[in-house]
Amino acid sequence: MNERWVDVPLLGGDTLRVEPVNGHTFRIRRRADSRFPEAALNKYDIVRKEWPPVRFECEENGETVTVQTGFALVTVSKRDGRIVFRDERGQVLLRETERPASPSGTGFAAEFELTGDEKLYGLGDESRHLLQKRGHRAKMWVKNVDCYSPIPFLYSNKGWGLFLNTTWRHFFDLGHQKPDRWKLFAKRGELDYYLIAGSDYGQLLDRYTDITGKPQLLPxxxxxxxxxxxxxxxxxxxxxxxxxxxxxxxxxxxxxxxxxxxxxxxxxxxxxxxxxxxxxxxxxxxxxxxxxxxxxxxxxxxxxxxxxxxxxxxxxxxxxxxxxxxxGGSDGASDDYNADDFEQDMRAHAPVYMDGLxxxxxxxxxxxxxxxxxxxxxxxxxxxxxxxxxxxxxxxxxxxxxxxxxxxxxxxxxxxxxxxxxxxxxxxxxxxxxxxxxxxxxxxxxxxxxxxxxxxxxxxxxxxxxxxxxxxxxxxxxxxxxxxxxxxxxxxxxxxxxxxxxxxxxxxxxxxxxxxxxxxxxxxxxxxxxxxxxxxxTAMPIIRAMPLAYPDDPQSDGLTQQYMLGDYLLVAAFTNDVHLPEGVWIDYWSGERFVGPADIKANIPDDRGGPLFIKAGAIIPEWPEMDYVGQKPLDTIGLHFYPHGKSEFALYEDDGTTCQYVDGRLALTSISSENSGNEIRIRIGVREGRYEGMPERRSYEISIHADGEPSEVTVNGERLQPNEQWQYTDGTITLKVDEDAAGARPLDIRCIIAK
Missing domain, CATH: 3.20.20.80 (Glycosidases)
Structure with a gap:
């Protein structure tokens, strides 16, 4: 046993390597010998190569070898190399059903069990007609229009994810041929994949992008x-x-x-x-x-x-x-002298390349x-x-x-x-x-x-x-x-x-x-x-498919024309038919409220192009109107609150252009809202951190979309005067608040709604 991996000799002469790269993720490779050259994506620093040491234990008995980290474990059959992947409780996440094939030079294949209610997601832009992939067969090969960006990452509602670490043309059969099996295979290449354990889809995405890199932050x-x-x-x-x-x-x-x-x-x-x-x-x-x-x-x-x-x-x-x-090869003429070549015709010595570009x-x-x-x-x-x-x-x-x-x-x-x-x-x-x-x-x-x-x-x-x-x-x-x-x-x-x-x-x-x-x-x-x-x-995307945002809603898998934009905005496109998940939802255009789960036909104003809903509890920051980013200072921004229960929002700010945010040069403002009975409590935390160009002092134009007119509004315990320091119009309380001069004290806003 190596301190970083375990090599399991198999009955037919192959070697299967199990490498825990962190507590929840194992790299699995199989070869006809015990040499494991680095895969292309690792070699070129696309897939992560260096990991901190991981503590693991290896237990061997007559039939199997088990590698365990404390968070997950992989058991390998010494007879044929089949694996069973379990969580820390010993619950089976993924079980291989057939002997994996990876004979040198002739490709690879691996087949796994599908349970009765299992759902599968992922694979990137290889299909434009479905989100839930069970029953689908995918050809993973970059192709104009048909398959611009296939991503060989698959994950399940059973708590596992699998990233296939190959660049070769390959395929996934996700219960298409055999309803209770899924398979990955290729005609060339070697078997190399990462198994990931996670309690939810967000955790699986986060751990997958620990391997292949987090999404970049654009300017x-x-x-x-x-x-x-x-x-x-x-x-x-x-x-x-x-x-x-x-x-x-x-x-x-x-x-x-x-x-x-x-x-x-x-x-x-x-x-x-x-x-x-x-x-x-x-x-x-x-x-x-x-x-x-x-x-x-x-x-x-x-x-x-x-x-x-x-x-x-x-x-x-x-x-x-x-x-x-x-x-290999040389870019110029050979330096070797040949006595028989007395003319030294360099045109016959210099290599010729097909790639003239x-x-x-x-x-x-x-x-x-x-x-x-x-x-x-x-x-x-x-x-x-x-x-x-x-x-x-x-x-x-x-x-x-x-x-x-x-x-x-x-x-x-x-x-x-x-x-x-x-x-x-x-x-x-x-x-x-x-x-x-x-x-x-x-x-x-x-x-x-x-x-x-x-x-x-x-x-x-x-x-x-x-x-x-x-x-x-x-x-x-x-x-x-x-x-x-x-x-x-x-x-x-x-x-x-x-x-x-x-x-x-x-x-x-x-x-x-x-x-x-x-x-x-x-x-x-x-x-x-x-x-x-x-x-x-975290790799939680900006727009979130409904199965990712609401995995427990039985309709989510079929909702291909709606999505969440961030935590609080639900967008539907090319349809007026909207499924509202559990909770209270507010029509952005009209202010009408709905209680989900519900299927509705949204009323779209003539000057709008589709449904847009706000999740009750939302906290939405807004900028002032401007022609381009950076045109106006941001010492004053808007905050819209839609009180419902407890909610929070993290406002991230940085210089917008450099990479200094990676080193912590950013500001984080934690904002929360709580609605209980006729009382609304809002807290705007102090801005934590600094970045170049950060406004020295911040003011907030507050809009609280409430159920009624308040009888009292206070900021940090001080009662504000109605009409002078706060206003109420058409269901919205508005006021402006300023950070203290030192920026060291949160802003606590309290509204009592008149009964």
């Missing part, structure tokens, strides 16, 4: 609105678009350019240049306020560039892994630093050709496409993310259509070239169910439903591309609606950004 402005110009736009037209947003009073932070910005359309090389006519940049003044990028910045915009890539990023991945590329000693991101230095703040990674198959390609690290294809989007986006962060010291905004396990660490995603309807919604929900928080899609601006859904996502994007999706061209009905939703989103940014902070710490 604060990235949670505003992104607008991508028509691909034929030039610098003047791009600036006209920016000015139109400001003239119309529509908040927006990021302007994107499609491939028309390049001198060569769809330039895959590392020799890109601005289009000399559309985006002329004087050679003597490439940077500074006089450029079109500088003009955008003065208007409060950031600039994003569209990219395509067919570059071999494995050379840089190998370099970063501290290993020479397995492809990649510069083996130049990392992909290096050529982009020139654009970043000019002020570019974001990059859109198109599907071309990160999601294309390369059937006859041998990659620089020695892999063929069967092994690398799934990993390519993650490697590419990792190098984009790391390159930008290292070059600038700022958080990257890289957004990609393709992905695989670990993509949540490096890039936001959008649902590719599939529009902004119900299927992209399911895609985003499945992303969240697999640990990826920053998912979006192209907003359908031509329907009220598309606008409604498009603004109530983790991040929002309007992509004109080859079309004219400019908001000011939407007409008299849709333009006011677009403005309303854009302003609503910007008011909700502190709520959304706090949810993004929670995701970055």
């Amino acid at each position: 604060l402005w990235a949670y505003g609105l992104t607008f991508v110009c028509n691909q034929q736009a030039n610098a003047r037209e791009m600036l006209d678009d920016a000015m139109s947003f400001r003239r119309e009073g529509i908040p927006c932070d990021l302007i994107g350019l499609e491939p028309g910005w390049m001198e060569k359309h769809y330039d895959y090389s590392v020799d890109k240049k601005w289009h000399p006519e559309r985006f002329y940049v004087p050679g003597w003044a490439r940077t500074g306020p006089q450029t079109f990028v500088g003009a955008l910045e003065r208007l409060g915009f950031k600039l994003s560039l569209w990219l395509c890539s067919d570059y071999d990023v494995t050379y840089q991945a190998e370099k970063l892994a501290g290993q020479e590329a397995r492809a 990649t510069k083996r000693d130049e990392p992909w991101f290096r050529h982009l630093t020139a654009f970043v230095d000019q002020g570019v703040k974001a990059f859109k990674m198109d599907g071309a050709r990160q999601v294309n198959e390369h059937p006859d390609r041998k990659w620089g690290n020695g892999m063929d496409d069967e092994e690398l294809h799934n990993a390519y989007p993650v490697l590419l986006n990792k190098q984009m993310h790391d390159g930008f962060r290292e070059h600038t010291g700022l958080r990257p905004m890289v957004y990609s259509s393709g992905g695989y396990a670990g993509i949540q660490q490096y890039a936001a995603t959008w649902a590719g070239d599939t529009g902004g309807g119900p299927k992209p919604l399911i895609s985003m929900l499945n992303h969240g169910m697999a640990g990826h928080a920053n998912a979006s899609c192209d907003m359908d601006v031509f329907t009220p439903e598309g606008i409604h859904f498009g603004f109530l996502q983790p991040w929002s994007q309007v992509n004109s591309w080859a079309y004219w999706r400019h908001p000011w061209l939407l007409g008299d009905n849709l333009l006011p609606m677009f403005k309303t939703y854009a302003k609503l989103r910007y008011r909700l940014l502190p709520y959304i950004y706090s949810a993004a902070h929670v995701a970055a710490r």
Whole structure:
């Protein structure tokens, strides 16, 4: 027994390795010999390699070996390698039913038992028609439109999760062929997976992302609105678009350019240049306020560039892994002298490479630093050709496409993310259509070239169910439903591309609606950004599928057109039929209250695009209206309370652009509400922590949505005067309160509602 793992020799000569990586998670590998080379995702630092030591015990009897941590245990049959996974109480979580197969060079397979009421979730963006996956058969292979981002992480309502640590093309049969069995298999590769024990879905997601990385926190402005110009736009037209947003009073932070910005359309090389006519940049003044990028910045915009890539990023991945590329070879002529070659014809000595695009000693991101230095703040990674198959390609690290294809989007986006962060010291905004396990660490995603309807919604929900928080899609601006859904996502994007999706061209009905939703989103940014902070710490996504938010509601699995946005907002899209889970719910548009569980047909106002409900007990912070993030100081923010029982909210704030929040440079404000009888008690805690640019003193504009007019309102025991210090209008109590000068005392608000 090794201090980090246990190798179990099996009857047929194979070796099964059990490695507890923490108290709840075990890595299981099987080989025909006892050598276990590191898997690609671990080697390239996508999957975590280093873990603190774990205390475990190993018990062996005649038939089995059991490895136990105190929180979970794995029992292995020495005869055939089958495993049984149990929790700390000894309850079976997962049982293997057939001898696992992993003969060298011929793929792998493992089959497990499904219990009668078991449910299965996960697998990422491989399916756009269901959330609960039992009965489904999944092909895990990155493919344009059909399967942009498969994630080989599966979990169950029985308290287990399984992450399959492979990049090879593989499959999950989840009770499709045999209703009481589920199976994973591949024609190539070796059996390597992590077993995770957890008491609920949130805990399983948190522990899975301990392995593959937590979702990144985007720059604060990235949670505003992104607008991508028509691909034929030039610098003047791009600036006209920016000015139109400001003239119309529509908040927006990021302007994107499609491939028309390049001198060569769809330039895959590392020799890109601005289009000399559309985006002329004087050679003597490439940077500074006089450029079109500088003009955008003065208007409060950031600039994003569209990219395509067919570059071999494995050379840089190998370099970063501290290993020479397995492809070997020399970049120049041979230094060996051959006496018979008296002519020394160098054309016959130099190696010839099929890949004429990649510069083996130049990392992909290096050529982009020139654009970043000019002020570019974001990059859109198109599907071309990160999601294309390369059937006859041998990659620089020695892999063929069967092994690398799934990993390519993650490697590419990792190098984009790391390159930008290292070059600038700022958080990257890289957004990609393709992905695989670990993509949540490096890039936001959008649902590719599939529009902004119900299927992209399911895609985003499945992303969240697999640990990826920053998912979006192209907003359908031509329907009220598309606008409604498009603004109530983790991040929002309007992509004109080859079309004219400019908001000011939407007409008299849709333009006011677009403005309303854009302003609503910007008011909700502190709520959304706090949810993004929670995701970055725990992997609980910003938008939450109903099975994740309400796992005990028997209808949750079928609710593919509604979701929770953070803890307190329920959004339905492309339907008026809404299922309200247990609790009290308030229609955001009308204020009408409903008691769940209930199935209702929501009444949607003519100037809105879909249902939006508030969970009673909600605490929702709001910003003042602004055209872009950072336009106005945030020394005063709003807090909306919907008292019901006990509730709380954690408001996270930081500088919005750097990575200092990772080192604790942030402020956390704990806010709570309690409603008992005719008394409402609210506490706004002191801001704990600091960050650069933090307001020295904070004021709060309080709105308490109450059942009646108060007879008394006090703040820290001091009774306030009605009409002067607080007001009551149409069911809402409003008042403004200030932190004390030292910011060291909580604010306690008490309201007595007149009977």
